[in-house]
Amino acid sequence: MDKSNPSARNEGSVDTSTLVSEDGKNMKSVVCQRCGSKVLCPGMAIFAEKELFLPSMRKKTTINQSDGTLDGDTLTAHWLVDDMYTFENVGFTKDVGKVKYLICADCEIGPIGWHNLDDQKTFYVALDRVDHE
Amino acid sequence: MDPRCDVQRGGSTGGSSGDSSAASRRRKVPPRPADCKLQVIIIGSRGVGKTSLMERFTDDTFCEACKSTVGVDFKIKTVELRGLKIRLQIWDTAGQERFNSITSAYYRGAKGIVLVYDITKQETFDDLPKWMKMIDKYASEDAELLLVGNKLDCEADRVITRQQAERFAARVSGLRFCEASAKDNFNVDEIFLKLVDDILSKMPLEVPRRELSNSILSLQPEPDVPPELPPPRMRCC
Numbered sequence: 197m198d199k200s201n202p203s204a205r206n207e208g209s210v211d212t213s214t215l216v217s218e219d220g221k222n223m224k225s226v227v228c229q230r231c232g233s234k235v236l237c238p239g240m241a242i243f244a245e246k247e248l249f250l251p252s253m254r255k256k257t258t259i260n261q262s263d264g265t266l267d268g269d270t271l272t273a274h275w276l277v278d279d280m281y282t283f284e285n286v287g288f289t290k291d292v293g294k295v296k297y298l299i300c301a302d303c304e305i306g307p308i309g310w311h312n313l314d315d316q317k318t319f320y321v322a323l324d325r326v327d328h329e
Numbered sequence: 330m331d332p333r334c335d336v337q338r339g340g341s342t343g344g345s346s347g348d349s350s351a352a353s354r355r356r357k358v359p360p361r362p363a364d365c366k367l368q369v370i371i372i373g374s375r376g377v378g379k380t381s382l383m384e385r386f387t388d389d390t391f392c393e394a395c396k397s398t399v400g401v402d403f404k405i406k407t408v409e410l411r412g413l414k415i416r417l418q419i420w421d422t423a424g425q426e427r428f429n430s431i432t433s434a435y436y437r438g439a440k441g442i443v444l445v446y447d448i449t450k451q452e453t454f455d456d457l458p459k460w461m462k463m464i465d466k467y468a469s470e471d472a473e474l475l476l477v478g479n480k481l482d483c484e485a486d487r488v489i490t491r492q493q494a495e496r497f498a499a500r501v502s503g504l505r506f507c508e509a510s511a512k513d514n515f516n517v518d519e520i521f522l523k524l525v526d527d528i529l530s531k532m533p534l535e536v537p538r539r540e541l542s543n544s545i546l547s548l549q550p551e552p553d554v555p556p557e558l559p560p561p562r563m564r565c566c
Contacts, residue, residue: 234407280405281366281416287404301404 210273210323216243222275224328226321233302234284235326241275241282248274250297250307250322274309274320283319364413367528368438369521370420372460373445374453378479381511382445382520383421410525417525436467441475441524446494448478448508449486457497473527474504477520481510 217223220243226236251268277283285301286309294313298321299306309321371379383404403420420435436442444460446453457476464474476498478489491508498506505527509516 281363281418283405283416284407285405288402290402296402299401301406304401 212243212273212323215323215328222328226275226326227329228300228303228305228308229325229327230305231300231303232327233300235286235300235308235321236275236277236282237284241277241321244274244276244320245272246274246320247272248310248320248322250310250325253305253307253325269324271322271324273323275323275326277319277321278317280311280319286321363407363416365529366416366418367440367525368418368420369441369443369524370422370435370439371443371445372422372435372463373443373477374447374450374456374460376450377445377447377453378511379443379445380421382443382477382479382509382517383419408522408525410522411529413529415525415529417521433467436464436472437469439468439472440528441473442468443475443477443520443524445477445479446489447480448489448494449480449483451488454489454494454497461501471531473524473531474501475520475524475527476504476506478506478508479511481508481515482512 215223217239221239222236222241222243223238225234225238226241227234247270249268249270280286280288287299287301287304287306288311289297289299289307291313296311296313297307298309298311298319300308306325308325309319311319371383373379380401401421403418406417406419408415408417420439422435442464444457444464446457448454464472476494478491478494494506494508498504505523507516507520507523509520511517
């Protein structure tokens with residue numbers, strides 16, 4: 197992984213026209229950026245826009261030592277699924293407040309997505325944090 | 330997340346909202362849902378390699394530095410066996426090794442239980458009866474059990490012989506045994522595939538049938554002979 201390339205900050209670089217079908221689903225497989233593990237099969241998720249804050253994937257510790265703030269990105273383009281068993285492979289972190297972050301099930305890079313424990317039917321995967329093939 | 334999440338079966342996996350327009354999309358091949366969903370838990374004493382087993386079960390991600398578990402609660406992994414697409418929900422109980430600290434909820438929904446010890450550490454083998462007690466107390470009677478002697482890569486430091494473990498396993502009905510190395514990825518895929526295969530064998534016939542009827546892409550009959558397990562993966566790094 198190229199640390200000098202802060203691609204996660206350039207949201208909007210994702211060209212949704214090649215990724216989202218007419219009926220709003222993912223045309224391509226959603227895979228891990230690092231190890232290629234398959235997260236979602238084509239057509240299994242719905243494109244959804246929602247502002248979600250995801251801690252940075254680049255560092256081991258994302259808590260800023262000096263002021264205690266969390267390093268990360270507010271992302272709006274997501275794949276939404278309503279059942280965790282829709283995923284081919286995915287990991288869930290332990291609870292962080294009311295949230296569980298989604299990670300790659302194989303290499304554990306993440307967070308790639310977000311799940312609120314109060315809403316059992318929404319699981320988001322940020323387009324910016326995954327590859328499509 | 331509640332580990333007691335029911336083992337749901339077949340039918341409506343996600344991506345199913347907007348039913349009203351579904352008819353207009355018939356021309357497309359619908360995404361194939363999972364045929365079956367199974368919960369698997371990995372238990373065993375501290376440091377036996379539970380997390381490594383969970384990680385190794387798919388790809389070459391073993392990491393020498395991953396000594397203790399930070400933060401992963403459970404994983405969803407997909408395997409295909411007997412023409413079925415099976416979603417496994419795998420719970421790694423690392424960090425909760427004191428027997429009574431793993432809540433009964435973990436055991437209750439589990440269709441498969443992987444009990445791990447370390448072949449180089451006597452105490453992890455001595456702990457097995459205590460783990461079995463927990464299983465007897467909390468797990469479903471039809472849960473498939475597999476005893477795994479991990480760290481086969483440390484053969485030089487072995488203190489538990491294969492025969493000792495075989496004797497232990499023989500005393501417990503339905504407890505299968507094998508040895509593995511998460512580090513060398515020896516037998517890891519096989520462990521999970523074998524466990525899933527055993528679970529499927531135990532399922533009443535009508536269950537998989539019902540699953541099949543929900544999934545137009547998996548109408549092929551179940552093979553009479555269990556599929557051969559793939560050969561152990563080559564060590565890659």
